[in-house]
Amino acid sequence: MSVPGGNTVLTAADIARALTRIAHEILERNHGPEGLCVLGIPTRGVNLGHRLAALLAQIEPGLDTHQISGQLDVTMYRDDLHRPSAGTRPLAATKLPAGGIDGKTVVLVDDVLYSGRTIRAALDALADLGRPAAVRLAVLVDRGHRELPIRADHVGKNLPTSRSERVSVLLSETDGRDAVVISPEPAAPGGPERAEGGEPR
Amino acid sequence: MTSAYLIRGASLPDGTVADVRLANGVIRDIKAVPAHDAGRPGAAQRVSDAGRPGSEPAGTVAGATVIDGSGCVLLPGLVDLHTHLREPGGEEAETVWSGTRAAAAGGYTAVHAMANTFPVQDTAGVVEQVLRLGQEAGYVDVHPVGAVSVGLEGERLAELVAMARSGARVRVFSDDGHCVADPVLMRRALEYVKAFDGVVAQHAQEPRLTEGALMHEGAVSAELGLTGWPAVAEESIIARDVLLAEHVGSRLHVCHVSTAGSVELVRWAKSRGVHVTAEVTPHHLALTDESARGYDPVFKVNPPLRGAADVEAVRQALQDGVIDCVATDHAPHPAETKECEWAAASFGMTGLETALPVVNELMVETGRMTWADVARVMSEAPARVGQLTDQGRPVAVGEVANLTLFDPAARRVWDPASGYSKSTNSPFKGKELHGRTRYTWLRGRATVQEGKVVERV
Amino acid sequence: MKHLLSTKDLSRDEAVGILDTAAHMAETQAREIKKLPALRGRTVVNLFYEDSTRTRNSFETAEKRLSADVINFSAKGSSVSKGESLKDTVETIGAMGIDAIVVRHSASGAAHRIAHSDWTDATVINAGDGTHQHPTQALLDAYTLRRHLMGPDPLGQDLAGVGVAIVGDVLHSRVARSNVDLLTTLGAHVTLVAPPTLLPIGVETWQCGVSYDFDRTLAEGGLDAVMMLRVQAERMSAAGGGYFPSANEYSREYGLDSARLSRLPAGVLVMHPGPMNRGLEITSVVADSAQSVIVEQVANGVAIRMAVLYLTLTGGQGGAL
Numbered sequence: 018m019s020v021p022g023g024n025t026v027l028t029a030a031d032i033a034r035a036l037t038r039i040a041h042e043i044l045e046r047n048h049g050p051e052g053l054c055v056l057g058i059p060t061r062g063v064n065l066g067h068r069l070a071a072l073l074a075q076i077e078p079g080l081d082t083h084q085i086s087g088q089l090d091v092t093m094y095r096d097d098l099h100r101p102s103a104g105t106r107p108l109a110a111t112k113l114p115a116g117g118i119d120g121k122t123v124v125l126v127d128d129v130l131y132s133g134r135t136i137r138a139a140l141d142a143l144a145d146l147g148r149p150a151a152v153r154l155a156v157l158v159d160r161g162h163r164e165l166p167i168r169a170d171h172v173g174k175n176l177p178t179s180r181s182e183r184v185s186v187l188l189s190e191t192d193g194r195d196a197v198v199i200s201p202e203p204a205a206p207g208g209p210e211r212a213e214g215g216e217p218r
Numbered sequence: 219m220t221s222a223y224l225i226r227g228a229s230l231p232d233g234t235v236a237d238v239r240l241a242n243g244v245i246r247d248i249k250a251v252p253a254h255d256a257g258r259p260g261a262a263q264r265v266s267d268a269g270r271p272g273s274e275p276a277g278t279v280a281g282a283t284v285i286d287g288s289g290c291v292l293l294p295g296l297v298d299l300h301t302h303l304r305e306p307g308g309e310e311a312e313t314v315w316s317g318t319r320a321a322a323a324g325g326y327t328a329v330h331a332m333a334n335t336f337p338v339q340d341t342a343g344v345v346e347q348v349l350r351l352g353q354e355a356g357y358v359d360v361h362p363v364g365a366v367s368v369g370l371e372g373e374r375l376a377e378l379v380a381m382a383r384s385g386a387r388v389r390v391f392s393d394d395g396h397c398v399a400d401p402v403l404m405r406r407a408l409e410y411v412k413a414f415d416g417v418v419a420q421h422a423q424e425p426r427l428t429e430g431a432l433m434h435e436g437a438v439s440a441e442l443g444l445t446g447w448p449a450v451a452e453e454s455i456i457a458r459d460v461l462l463a464e465h466v467g468s469r470l471h472v473c474h475v476s477t478a479g480s481v482e483l484v485r486w487a488k489s490r491g492v493h494v495t496a497e498v499t500p501h502h503l504a505l506t507d508e509s510a511r512g513y514d515p516v517f518k519v520n521p522p523l524r525g526a527a528d529v530e531a532v533r534q535a536l537q538d539g540v541i542d543c544v545a546t547d548h549a550p551h552p553a554e555t556k557e558c559e560w561a562a563a564s565f566g567m568t569g570l571e572t573a574l575p576v577v578n579e580l581m582v583e584t585g586r587m588t589w590a591d592v593a594r595v596m597s598e599a600p601a602r603v604g605q606l607t608d609q610g611r612p613v614a615v616g617e618v619a620n621l622t623l624f625d626p627a628a629r630r631v632w633d634p635a636s637g638y639s640k641s642t643n644s645p646f647k648g649k650e651l652h653g654r655t656r657y658t659w660l661r662g663r664a665t666v667q668e669g670k671v672v673e674r675v
Numbered sequence: 676m677k678h679l680l681s682t683k684d685l686s687r688d689e690a691v692g693i694l695d696t697a698a699h700m701a702e703t704q705a706r707e708i709k710k711l712p713a714l715r716g717r718t719v720v721n722l723f724y725e726d727s728t729r730t731r732n733s734f735e736t737a738e739k740r741l742s743a744d745v746i747n748f749s750a751k752g753s754s755v756s757k758g759e760s761l762k763d764t765v766e767t768i769g770a771m772g773i774d775a776i777v778v779r780h781s782a783s784g785a786a787h788r789i790a791h792s793d794w795t796d797a798t799v800i801n802a803g804d805g806t807h808q809h810p811t812q813a814l815l816d817a818y819t820l821r822r823h824l825m826g827p828d829p830l831g832q833d834l835a836g837v838g839v840a841i842v843g844d845v846l847h848s849r850v851a852r853s854n855v856d857l858l859t860t861l862g863a864h865v866t867l868v869a870p871p872t873l874l875p876i877g878v879e880t881w882q883c884g885v886s887y888d889f890d891r892t893l894a895e896g897g898l899d900a901v902m903m904l905r906v907q908a909e910r911m912s913a914a915g916g917g918y919f920p921s922a923n924e925y926s927r928e929y930g931l932d933s934a935r936l937s938r939l940p941a942g943v944l945v946m947h948p949g950p951m952n953r954g955l956e957i958t959s960v961v962a963d964s965a966q967s968v969i970v971e972q973v974a975n976g977v978a979i980r981m982a983v984l985y986l987t988l989t990g991g992q993g994g995a996l
Contacts, residue, residue, distance in 0.1 A: 513783075
């Protein structure tokens, strides 16, 4: 995927370093690996979640990546489903680790934190799936412009942006390479309500 | 309104361009003028007054209203063999007054009013009532069609002689809307009308083969899940009836021929010398069963719109003369009987105001027919089938002035709500009509002037 | 997708999109809390002119699982002659500010008519119109086929190479029409099996095989599923059209019994849209056999209808799938 006119703000090495740091932060905050559960939010949050789970397992050899990672589709909990500008959003799968999320410490993982609306939807979705002991949020990029009282617990990079810019997170799993690119974006209809993350949907 | 008219530079059916003078209800005078001065019939351009050296502006000359007829064709007044005027009994759809105004607007000077009224036109009293309503309206000659069977029920003959001898002098008998399915009843009817040289106009539809039928049976009905009305249900009755007509030596008229097979049967019967005539409707010339795909019941009609090969066959048959007439089967229906699901909707479409433009577009502009052919199939032949003496006559000096002046180059998008029929169930809604009636004269009186029906005739 | 009127309107990708969405919906229905907020604040009317408890219940369940408000409008017996016209009913419902009409009607084209009239702006979902289409039934059939035949992860897949025989009263079957259109769009090969009287004139233009001989079709092989259609016994009377001489003759020639089933490979699925005439087109032993997926079809119906409601009622109408 090419991003015309974009400035690379995180390289592949930057991303790897950030994820490693976040993995350590998660373990530190959780006082170890006990009860951890990493849920990525589709699409790129899922890949980041898998990477984080693998990093956690590297640090804590007792952890089994597959036992702690999953994905959480929040589409049907979004607050913009009925807005014509949003288009019909395709659903993705929700996969929870065996044993579910009751009593676990769930770490939600997304690529970009922007308005906070995706995370609001994710919290509602989680509530229908079980009752975690705690929910934390890890994002690769926090670009600001929050519209809800939501903050991330673990941030790869805080990236001051203007609303007219677009932040694209590229991952090798989906885009062939790792990078975070910032580029000017023509104002899209629906502006702030649009999906967080870089991809136009 | 003056009773004398001078129509300048119009084309006659034979192509002659002439100035035609009408006075005292007859064609007084026809004077040929050089052809280069006027538009050819069917040509796209109408020569304006200013463009014609020496032409006089519209106005009166020696007491006659002068009409610039250049680019227009002057036809004998059209005669419809198949009109549903709905009165008495169906006045919410049409009245004799509204229907005959629609007829005049379409260039007609005579219509045959079908018998399926309430009460049915199966007695001398009812046909005389319809005749009188037509005379009172005064827009076209209304010739009531008599029912073949009492109440159109197909069981016993109505009093045909009484209707023939009534003031309405009925010559055409039909149970239209229903088929005279009983072969014995049909035989008796064909025999019986010989006494006064009448004709039975058959709505050919084998009833058992068309139970619950909703559209032409074929690939489209299979896909749409609408019960099929097979071509064979029409053709089998026509085959039977031409043989019956031959056997008893009577006249048969086949209503609304719609299939290629029917055309072949009529062609075969004519080749044997059977006295059979046939009509086709403008909608069967123009439209196919593909029209049903939108489930809009405005396209629901009986017999149904057929396949493309059938449409081509009826066009060719009209061109060849196997089909004698174009008849509208003008079937007005109130809006609520069409604003519904297909199965619940009534069969039928309006046609009086669109027939001539449709024939112009499909048969004249394509070069398949001349205006003389149009005069034959829309005026002369139907008048002959109906035994009318002062309709369907040549455009010639001394003839009764039943005429229509048609501008074949005029174009308008058809909005049935702007028409004169009370009903708007036209399949040509939203389509561009090729040509427009400018004037219609009934025995020298204008019933239509510059495209508008005269309010008091 | 603003409306769902006919499977003929669906492209391969659209159809696969619906099946995939249904798969995600099905996954949510294994949860303890089955309700999803996707259609919160939306109102759906189930307008049923024909008795069909099963289809209406399936739609109603789907609507409620997606948090829509549901109005059931049973208009059975209504007709132009006997009561309110379809137009008036639809305009009346429309005046209540509804978002979708799920309509079942005995007249072919009724759903199409509502969708393309100016009677309402609501989304129209065809829950069966006359002998025309029953698109959600075909979609749930395709979903069921895909789940069983296309491997452990069928997401994104169509039905390429799958062989299906549809057996019975094709002439009067909206299920058959919808399935021929949809399954062939998805790459399956469909063979219609029926007595010639119960096949429409024009069937030769359909993208499928036609057979009058059930046994020969079974013997020829290549089948992955046999779908039996409901046959109404009244069709054999003269008043009903006289399409076949007796129920006995029909079931002998076109019924699926244990003997016929035993000649099929073990993996061949037995399907029926319901309600079944046990003993006429299918015997009880076959209907209740291990190869029968008839009960599962019903369960899959809820997921398919959730998918269709979600895709037609979110994201602004007229949006792509």
